[in-house]
Amino acid sequence: MHFTLRQMQAFVAVASTGSFSRASEYLCLSSSAVSQLVIELEAVLGYKLFERSTRKVTLSPAGSTLIPSAQALLRQLESTKLVASDIRDQAAGLVRIAAPLVIASTLLPRMLVPFRQLRPKTTVRVIDCPVEELVGKVATRQVDLAIGPDRPTGPDVQRIPLYPSPWVIWCAPTHRLAKFRTIRWKDLPRFELVTAGRDHEIHLATMTRHMSENEKLPAPQVVDNITTALGLAASGLYYTLSPDYVEPLALSLGLVMRRIEDPVLTREVSLFCPADRALSPAANAFAEHLEAALRPAG
Structure with a gap:
């Protein structure tokens, strides 16, 4: 047959x-x-x-x-095609790394310049994707590495914490929140919130679940991309919440940052690596480069 x-x-x-x-x-x-x-x-x-x-x-x-x-x-x-591609890419010195839009467009380019000077023959291919897809792309061999906010992982993916990124408010200079010197969570429910993606919405809900009723945020308007959330905040109609690693993009839109106290909540920016297979020498070198550059000293 x-x-x-x-x-x-x-x-x-x-x-x-x-x-x-x-x-x-x-x-x-x-x-x-x-x-x-x-x-x-x-x-x-x-x-x-x-x-x-x-x-x-x-x-x-x-x-x-x-x-x-x-x-x-x-x-x-x-699966066989992906393994075959891995073998070819390892031989060619290619590193594929996935990252959400803001990190892919702001942080990673800054990391690539010194790495290129150290390893001029290694090619790093940046793949921007939603936060929700980072772990899956590593697990299914679509990428060698991923970097982004902390996410649950399974047995086939390892998460390496890099640095904490506190949740902050981004708003237009004309927004009422911009005039606050100190912002607490209980100050926020009276203002309209826009968040980027289900990942942000779920993470916020998880972090604030132990807060009192007057501190909990009402259901926000949810958009797909952080650029859209920041753009809506720039209109002055809304504010948005995100980890402070979005700063380069937020400042380019004229937004101001306000830190939230009582309590300070953070999200860990992490590196995701395969746990079920060894990295190529090129991918391992780039992972070590990211850790050395982004992890706090000591």
């Missing part, structure tokens, strides 16, 4: 989308080509994979039994 990878990809695509036309769009093939691949696979296997009607395409009993193994085969193929 011999079937091709392309035939199995067509089978999984049709099963996932429930349509030959949508599967053809996903595979960048014509509908007739996808249909032919499935017909050829059915001929090799000796049984039907789909029940076809004018309205929909559903898996046959045999197709339902086969689909988990077919999906596992394609996942294993993707």
Whole structure:
């Protein structure tokens, strides 16, 4: 019994989308080509994979039994591709590091200049992504390293704390909070808050869960990107809360920073490394460079 990878990809695509036309769009093939691949696979296997009607395409009993193994085969193929890419990138001296937008655009460029002077033949590729994706990208070998605010990790990813970043307020100079000399959490509920991403919203809720009712913040407006939250704060209508590592971007928008006391809450900027495999010499050198540059002395 011999079937091709392309035939199995067509089978999984049709099963996932429930349509030959949508599967053809996903595979960048014509509908007739996808249909032919499935017909050829059915001929090799000796049984039907789909029940076809004018309205929909559903898996046959045999197709339902086969689909988990077919999906596992394609996942294993993707995993093999990633391992092969790792081997190639290690030989080439390539380091891939993921970071949220602000760190990718402000902190990492400052780290790259001295590192390039130390290792001119090493290429560092910066991949900006949401905070929520940092750990997953390391775990699935899409990147060698990630840097960003602390996140839960599993057994395959190690978190190395770099430095604490206190939560602060960013607001327009004309906002009423800009006139406060000292800001406490209980001062904030009367003002409109905008936060960036579910990660910030959930982290804030976790940190403030033990506060009294008059200190807890009302549900904020949530946007996807920190740049949007800072831009809305610059309008003077809102304030935003974030760790102070966003300072370069916030200042460029004319925002002012106000620290929050009673209590001071911080978020740890961390380096995420694989725990289930060794780093390449180039990636290990860049990780050590980041630790030396960003960890507080002593």
